[in-house]
Amino acid sequence: xxxxxxxxxxxxxxxxxxxxxxxxxxxxxxxxxxxxxxxxxxxxxxxxxxxxxxxxxxxxxxxxxxxxxxxxxxxxxxxxxxxxxxxxxxxxxxxxxxxxxxxxxxxxxxxx
Amino acid sequence: xxxxxxxxxxxxxxxxxxxxxxxxxxxxxxxxxxxxxxxxxxxxxxxxxxxxxxxxxxxxxxxxxxxxxxxxxxxxxxxxxxxxxxxxxxxxxxxxxxxxxxxxxxxxxxxxxx
Numbered sequence: 001x002x003x004x005x006x007x008x009x010x011x012x013x014x015x016x017x018x019x020x021x022x023x024x025x026x027x028x029x030x031x032x033x034x035x036x037x038x039x040x041x042x043x044x045x046x047x048x049x050x051x052x053x054x055x056x057x058x059x060x061x062x063x064x065x066x067x068x069x070x071x072x073x074x075x076x077x078x079x080x081x082x083x084x085x086x087x088x089x090x091x092x093x094x095x096x097x098x099x100x101x102x103x104x105x106x107x108x109x110x111x112x
Numbered sequence: 113x114x115x116x117x118x119x120x121x122x123x124x125x126x127x128x129x130x131x132x133x134x135x136x137x138x139x140x141x142x143x144x145x146x147x148x149x150x151x152x153x154x155x156x157x158x159x160x161x162x163x164x165x166x167x168x169x170x171x172x173x174x175x176x177x178x179x180x181x182x183x184x185x186x187x188x189x190x191x192x193x194x195x196x197x198x199x200x201x202x203x204x205x206x207x208x209x210x211x212x213x214x215x216x217x218x219x220x221x222x223x224x225x226x
Contacts, residue, residue, distance in 0.1 A: 031212035042202055042217030043155075050212060088155070092212050098143055098162065100206075100215055101171065104154040 006089060006103040014111050019076040021106040023089035024069075030092045032065055033100070034074050037086045046074075046087075081112040115139045118203050118218035125193055126226055133188045133221045135203030142208035144186040145215065148172060149200045161186055162208070193225045 007022045031050045035043040049056045049065045056063045062075040076083055088105040116137040125131055142163045147155040157170030161180040176190050190197055202220045207213040
């Protein structure tokens with residue numbers, strides 16, 4: 001991958017369970033973002049965490065960032081069938097954070 | 113609700129044809145991007161623009177070209193399409209400030225070259 005690895009590549013869980021996805025990156029970053037993509041569509045922005053932040057919450061989403069390990073995780077709590085999608089992390093590279101590079105993505109399947 | 117529009121949504125074309133994929137946004141964003149994505153795979157940045165008359169090549173080598181004559185418009189052109197160009201092309205835009213503004217994506221153009 002041009003950015004790093006996402007782990008796992010695919011994840012299948014039952015509705016109501018939590019889903020955790022991990023992302024590692026290679027370069028120094030200004031920020032890290034998570035996006036969701038439904039099949040055959042464009043990506044939708046979920047949450048952004050800046051390089052000086054360690055944790056951020058938005059609804060059922062929790063994101064952590066460890067810049068010393070160059071890694072981030074996305075936790076979706078109480079998953080729903082509608083959460084079925086691909087999830088990508090993306091980093092805004094230094095300087096300026098203008099160039100956004102994506103990881104390979106995790107395909108999440110939530111069974112009803 | 114999309115404020116960034118890509119046309120066509122699907123395109124099937126023969127080898128050797130010249131094509132232009134259109135992308136327009138109504139948000140007044142300075143920064144615009146083109147990504148190439150094979151089904152189920154990662155996105156590869158192929159072109160980006162900081163503003164009018166500014167274009168840069170991305171990390172993935174591409175035989176396509178782009179132009180940015182107006183803020184809202186960022187078309188991508190393939191002079192001579194080949195089967196290896198078959199892929200999905202995603203256009204995105206974002207505000208220049210603040211740093212780390214999120215990308216807004218169009219729904220993509222799925223290109224098939226026969």
